[in-house]
């Protein structure tokens with residue numbers, strides 16, 4: 026295997042990088058340095074030149090761009106052709122993909138086709154002279170397993186969203202961007218996307234939001250979530266919820282955080298009427314600062330928090346939102 030030791034596959038949608046792809050650069054740069062080789066980025070999609078520049082700014086040494094209308098649709102067979110072409114061009118030892126729906130399809134497809142190893146949904150990746158060693162949560166995050174793939178063979182790794190932080194882009198970092206030609210077979214075009222359902226416009230992406238305000242069952246009803254929305258708006262945060270709340274139909278399922286929902290690691294997590302069940306905290310424990318409003322001083326999330334306000338959320342939240350609006354000139 027050549028000088029390019031790590032290939033990071035950047036998935037795009039509508040010409041923009043998926044946030045989980047950007048986190049690959051956090052893991053990829055460290056691994057490439059450890060291996061003494063290049064970090065090569067592959068940007069896959071249609072109309073994605075801007076993403077290619079971003080990949081350079083995030084730490085890639087070289088950027089390959091598979092820009093083709095056929096890659097504008099998230100179809101695994103076609104994305105796999107692009108990754109295969111990049112592997113031929115860069116000859117990497119490790120191939121990192123986000124553990125998105127598409128990444129989880131492409132990685133095993135290619136690992137099988139290329140007789141390579143595959144480490145799935147990893148939250149930590151290390152490498153020594155003999156093996157790539159990764160950590161992967163299993164049984165709905167109840168256990169962490171350590172998995173190994175021997176060196177000397179190519180290894181595909183899907184990286185769990187939220188496990189690594191995306192580096193800060195350095196605008197001055199300019200790296201070569203090379204177009205990559207991809208050819209498709211007739212079979213690659215058999216599957217087409219007939220409909221994409223977009224989230225309502227104006228909604229902040231929970232997984233990349235620096236501030237997340239989460240409402241739990243303590244909020245009491247769908248109508249009462251107006252309080253959580255107002256608090257989030259006062260600090261430009263995204264609204265999230267617990268499973269108790271999405272199961273009750275108070276908020277949409279895509280706002281759910283935790284084991285069976287999304288992973289978030291914002292700079293500020295603010296939990297309102299959330300108890301802090303382990304199935305919830307696995308999805309937010311990487312947050313930089315955790316603040317909680319709860320009337321129960323013994324709630325697990327209160328114990329885990331950096332700051333806790335003990336009291337009735339119906340008294341605290343409106344006053345806090347009002348004060349924050351004043352302080353931030355939004356009153």
Ligand SMILES: Cc1cc2nc3c(=O)[nH]c(=O)nc-3n(C[C@H](O)[C@H](O)[C@H](O)COP(=O)(O)OP(=O)(O)OC[C@H]3O[C@@H](n4cnc5c(N)ncnc54)[C@H](O)[C@@H]3O)c2cc1C
Pocket residue numbers: 165240241242243244266267268269270281282283284285286287297298299300301302303304305308318319320321324336337338339
């Ligand atoms: C297989 C499995 C997977 C799961 N996956 C997830 C997941 O992905 N995400 C998730 O969130 N959960 C998940 N759960 C559910 C999880 O176990 C908890 O039931 C859930 O997280 C509890 O949600 P909650 O904190 O909103 O509600 P509760 O546990 O009911 O907590 C409500 C909190 O609000 C406080 N409160 C009530 N009224 C007020 C008030 N007026 N003022 C201040 N505080 C108040 C209470 O003191 C309490 O601490 C899963 C469970 C299972 C079995």
